[in-house]
Amino acid sequence: MDFRLLGPVGLFDGDTRIHLGRDAELPKVQCVLAALLLARARPVTGTFLDNALWGAEARNPETRRGYIGDLRLALRRYGFTLPRQGPGGVYRLEVAPERVDVHCFRSTTEAARQLIAKGDWPAALAALDRGLNLWHGSAGALEGVPGDWAAGIRRQLDRERREAATRRAEARLRCGLVGPARSDAERLVAENPDDERAVRLEMHSAYLDGDYGPAVEAYERLAQRLTPAPATRTLADRIRVRDPLLGPPGGDGHDTALPRQLPAVTAHFAGRTEEMARLAELSDPAGARLVLIYGTAGVGKSTLAVHWARTVVADYPDGQLHADLLGRRRRRPSRRDPAEVLRGFLGALGVPPDRLPATESELAGLFRSLAAGRRLLIVLENPADDEQVRALLPGSDSCLTVVTSRTRLNGLAVAPGAAALTLELLDAEAARDLLAARLGRRRLDREPAEVVAELIRLCAGLPLALAIVAAQAVERTDLPLADLAGQLGAEGRRLDVIATGDGPTDPRATFAWSYHRLPARAARLFRLLSRHPGPDFTVAAAASLTGEPDPPLTDLAAAHLISSPAPGRFTMHALLRAYAAEVDNDDAAATVRLFDHYLHTAATADRTLGPYSHVTDGEPPAPGVVVSPLPDEAAATAWLRVEALNLAAVAERALQVGLPRYAVQLPRMSANYQIRQGRWHEYHEAQLVALAGAQRLGETGDVADTLIELARALGWQGRAEEALGQAERAVALVTDPARVYRLRTLLAWLLGLLDRVPDALTSAEQALAAARESAEPRAVAVALNEVGWWNAVAGRHETALASCALALHEFEQLGDRSGIAAASDSLGLIHHRARRFEAALEQYERARALYEELPDVFEHAATLDRIGNTLTAMGRPADAADAWRRALTLFNELQHPAGAAVSQKLGPA
Structure with missing residues (x-):
């Protein structure tokens, strides 16, 4: 049994097609089958299948799953499985390539190319005959499969068929089969009268067949529509004079070289299943012709690009070209001359050095000419700018170019046929898979789960850092991962622990390249962000750090030094933050501005939630601080919710840097919200920080207030005895009526929790007396x-x-x-x-x-x-x-x- 795509689609037993589903749904089932077979056992996402099935129309995942179910059931009867992998719905159909006609066709045409390169034209002709005989029907590939995706695949496969037919015509002419060669050429010209290569074959075969007039007429018909190339004009001139030395074509060098320039792939590639599937979608023959892979330093852009490219080499049999554009090799950005890269590409494609043009534009033109009609895969790494890449693009929709870059290439991103994929840090599961691939699953499973999780956290999910740590663990089998995690967690030593001393693989060096490319304002913001202690930040927080409006966050985002996990919120991963701290200048005012942003915005939120809220100590915000407006309770509640972790982190950092008033006041501003929302654990933790700050300030009133809040937090957690102990510590510190009222009200509540109702009533009456005294x-x-x-x-x-x-x-x-x-x-x-x-x-x-x-x-x-x-x-x-x-x-x-x-x-x- 074999699968056919080069004509009617399906599973065939000889010439009998196997029934794959309901007749009404069969074209859609065939579409799914075609997409899976063309992927060559690579993962295919449900989203891609939806695009193949419906394009821009409304998608229905349930209907798609129904088609997959029909196909799975039909294939199972004949020993084929169609498993679904991962929570995102990734599918993979494993079928030996020799059982799929399109893969056999591409394999035979690739073999023919190699034979032609060796000059073995008879063997090449036999291979081309075998490949072209795999085509069935008259409507082309994917016959009967509807939709734009299928139409795009059909056009691509038709180009490949036409290229194979052109090569066969040339091979027949080389082998002296003039009549069949002439028939082939005439059919090709009838299909496309502007195909100059086919016209030359028609002219040449007609001349060798003794028909001089038709040979000249073929040229003249072409010249009426376009300006023929020099090679075509030269052939016409030799035919007109009946050149006796004009024999079978000697070849034009088109097949003399098959470059294979992709670097070796790592044996430990892991954790990028979804991204691999997404690349398969983007680079589908009916999809993008230029794929831009973005991501921060060390996130594995090049590793992914090369690993994926290695899996699709069979789809690009005319060769694979690779160039590192060296934009990251020096401390300051460099720019490799595109002309140098083009000379290398052209040489790999068989152009002799003495025939290379002199200027960059001529080199680019020749490269585009040679790439036309070929299926080339080109991987370009680390460009300095858009122009450097643009000069190296093949200009042919039969080729695919993949570019890896830390910075956005906005000019290329909007070009026709361009698509982008941004690599994020690995999540915990993918990071664990990477460690398992490098350390071995057995060793990793022997390590405590919490140690592995901490190691992943300290490495920020950055593949480069995880790979370095894994390499250290492999070299030192006696070194537990817990020790490595301890070293990584040491203050100020994280980058030292994962340093390699090798520029391309040293995190500090890779971060430095991105940092030194930044404009001055963006570089300053990058440094100052090391002072932000929380997990994420807003534009207002960044503006407060710099003391200037409109902070250049877009520059940092374009360089992938920050990311945006949610609209209006940004984050910088821990290793970049460690590097930013190393290059930070000592600007204490920036820290004060940042803390004032959170304190005064929290005070605004607290006032919005209740007219009898806490107040700050009256100090106005420092110049340059942005206090976010919170016009209503919904806005105030939302701000306190999303900033909860930042407020806690700022309070703790305030203790560390000797600014305890923020540690005291910030928890007060969050208390009402935390109580209303039942966030009592957060409330308790915040009050512990506030108590430490109050004790450092040495103000009795602050200590008393914080003890009252701490007792309240414990009471809300059901720890009434502990709460009562904390409240009683405050009794000796409280003298003014307002605080007595607050303390006695709290004591009444706590005593009530302990079922001491008479004592609770007495305390409430004391609170009332103090309240009346406070007026x-x-x-x-x-x-x-x-x-x-x-x-x-x-x-x-x-x-x-x-x-x-x-x-x-x-x-x-x-x-x-x-x-x-x-x-x-x-x-x-x-x-x-x-x-x-x-x-x-x-x-x-x-x-x-x-x-x-x-x-x-x-x-x-x-x-x-x-x-x-x-x-x-x-x-x-x-x-x-x-x-x-x-x-x-x-x-x-x-x-x-x-x-x-x-x-x-x-x-x-």
Whole structure:
């Protein structure tokens, strides 16, 4: 059995086609089969198959999977498998090339080329006959397969057929088979009257057949449409004078050389399955003719390009050309002369040195002429600029050029037939595959998983760094990976540990090349970004670092020194950050500007979330700082959410660099948001940093405030005893009424958590007295609500009702939605305990709506839980279950233990 694409598509047993699916869907199934067979067992993504099936039309992955299922089922009956690999839907059909007509055709034509190069024309003719006899039908390749993709493949294969037919005509003429050669040439000219090579064969064969008139007429028909080349004019002149020495053609050197210039590939290539499949898509014969592979230094652009090119050499049988344009070889950027590269290419294609033109433009023209009609694969590495590459492009859609570059080549990227692929850092799974390929799977599996993960993290997923670390581990079999990870993690030593001393493979040297190409402003920004302690940053943060508007982030992105994981956000991987720190100039003002950006924007967010938020110490932001505008609660909440890791990192770095006021104040600005969103672990960690900062500042009030917040964080985590201990540390430090109110309110809550209700009520009453002494209206309202709550818990419903009603009135006068929600929730509890269920439900619903609007996720969930209790008491179990399910969803989002109690109320699922 064999597969055919050179005519009707399918699996054939002799001349009998095997049924592959439903008749109505057969053309689409054939399209999938063709795409998989043309990939020569390389991975093919679902996205590529969708493009082949539907092009620009609406795609339906489910329908595509149906076609694949039909094909898989049909092939399985005959011993062929079609597995799906990876989560992204990558498919691979492994079939021996000799069982696919298109691969046999290309193999025989390649053999013919090699035989022609040796001068063995009879053997070449036999090979060409075998190849052309593989074509069936009259509609060309992929007969009956619809769509633009199939049409593009059909055109490409038709060019290959025509090239083989032209070579056969020449071979027949060389072997003295003048009549058959003439018939071949006439058919070729009838198909394309402007094919000058076919016209020359028609002229020559007609002359050798004794028909001088038709030979001259063939030339004149061509000359009426275009200006013939010198070789064609020379042949016409010799025919006109009936040159007796004009015998069979001596060849034009077209097949004298088959360059094979690709470098060797590494034996440890791993981790780029998706990228390999994407390259197969981009370089499909109906796709791009110029593929640009971008990525940061050390990410493996050249390794991927060469490894992939090695897998497709059979698709480019006229040769493979390779040139390193040396843009990264020196400290300052260099630029290899394109004329030098072109001379090398032309020499590899068989042009004698004495026939090489003098100028670059003439060399490029000759290269394009020789490339026309050929299937050449050209790999160009490390260009300095667009122009250097442009001079080396073959200009023929039968050739493919792959360019690897650290910097964007914007001029080439918009050229017709160009496509780009950007290599990202390896994810954890791909990085582990690379280490396994180099170390051996057994050794890697013996290492603790957390050690391997830490090693990958310290190498930032950069293939070059991972390869160097793996090489060190291979050389030192007695060196555990944990020791290597420890060395890499040492402050300021990371690049020293992975240094090789060899320019092309030393990370520090490769980073230096990219850095020294930057314009001055971009270079300064690159250095200053080493001061950013968080995982990513925004334009506003970068502008604050530089103290200038419009930071040149596009220059860094174009050089792939930063990447953009999400719109408006940028990141620099850890090894580049380490190099930036090495070349950083000491500019302390930049650090202050960066910290001010986060502090003052966080203060803006805190004020937006609540009118009674924390405030900074009154110091204005430094000149040049950008404070991001946050016009509403949604914007403020979103900013605090996405910047959470940065705020924590800035606070910790502030301690390290001797700026403790930021370590104290930043956690205050995030506290309200963290409590509302149930981010209590983050809240606790932030307060630990704040306490260290407050102790360094030595301000008693700051220490007391931070102890109060730390106790609150512990209380939210259910660690009431620990929280009480921290709060009691603050008692001796608190004297002013405002802090006494805050501390006593907290103590009331913590004592209540420990079921010490009388003590909680006493503490709440002390908080109310202090609040009234402070003359802060909101503090009085909060304390009134607390006193009412604990009276309700103690069973004093009427006293509780009066206190909470007064609190609600005060909150309403202040326009404080959070307070209104809290007081309404308290009133709901009071009414429920007094068995006034309708009134309880009304108050609870008011509180729930406000908590959802704020949003305050925990209080929203807690109120829903209490609504469920009230609905149960009212005899409405279905409604109660609905409220509890909503509460459970929120508690589970927070990973809060209160969810377990709610789950029990719902009973078995």
